[in-house]
Amino acid sequence: MADIKHPHKNVIDNYENIYPMISLIDESKTTYIRENLPIHLHASQVKLLKEANKHAKPHHRKLRINQYKKHKEDAEKIDDLFELHTKLYIKKYQKLESKGLVLVDTETDELPFDVTLTDKGQEILKQIDDLEADWEKIVLQDVEDTEKLLAQIKKVANKALPINYKHKKQQKFVF
Numbered sequence: 001m002a003d004i005k006h007p008h009k010n011v012i013d014n015y016e017n018i019y020p021m022i023s024l025i026d027e028s029k030t031t032y033i034r035e036n037l038p039i040h041l042h043a044s045q046v047k048l049l050k051e052a053n054k055h056a057k058p059h060h061r062k063l064r065i066n067q068y069k070k071h072k073e074d075a076e077k078i079d080d081l082f083e084l085h086t087k088l089y090i091k092k093y094q095k096l097e098s099k100g101l102v103l104v105d106t107e108t109d110e111l112p113f114d115v116t117l118t119d120k121g122q123e124i125l126k127q128i129d130d131l132e133a134d135w136e137k138i139v140l141q142d143v144e145d146t147e148k149l150l151a152q153i154k155k156v157a158n159k160a161l162p163i164n165y166k167h168k169k170q171q172k173f174v175f
Helices: 007-013 019-036 043-056 058-073 080-098 119-140 146-171
Strands: 102-105 114-117
Touching (some): 007 019, 043 058, 080 102, 114 119
Antiparallel strands (some): 102 114
16 A cells, blocks of 8 residues: 555654554554455444454353352342443344354353354454454555564553453453
């Protein structure tokens, strides 16, 4: 892809904070994926499909089951907000289910619901992974010392991780 002349290029060149650039980079990746997938998915659905894959892994599923057991032991923990979140997540996953990408099980005793990827969902996830790799090649083309860039981004990500982890732990996320 060729460089384009755009008035925002000068704005980007003058940024002094990383957030607007990280946001722009993330949006670019999502746009590239959505434009090149053979199926229409909203950005949130791409993310949710990835979450379904992550949560299906045995160690993640085990963590979710243990967290839900703690909720079930204390009836006060299963409050209206928890029920609302459960219904919202189920509704979002059911939209992916209507596209044939996942199966939603609301009859499980171990969790409020469970989601598994279908073969079609696994194929779309593979295409997403391939598109992310293609996008990365495009945006890193002509970037000098990508290894150094990656090392610096890892430092930033490792400092950002505890913020997400602390929030999820406080919310006692099961989903």
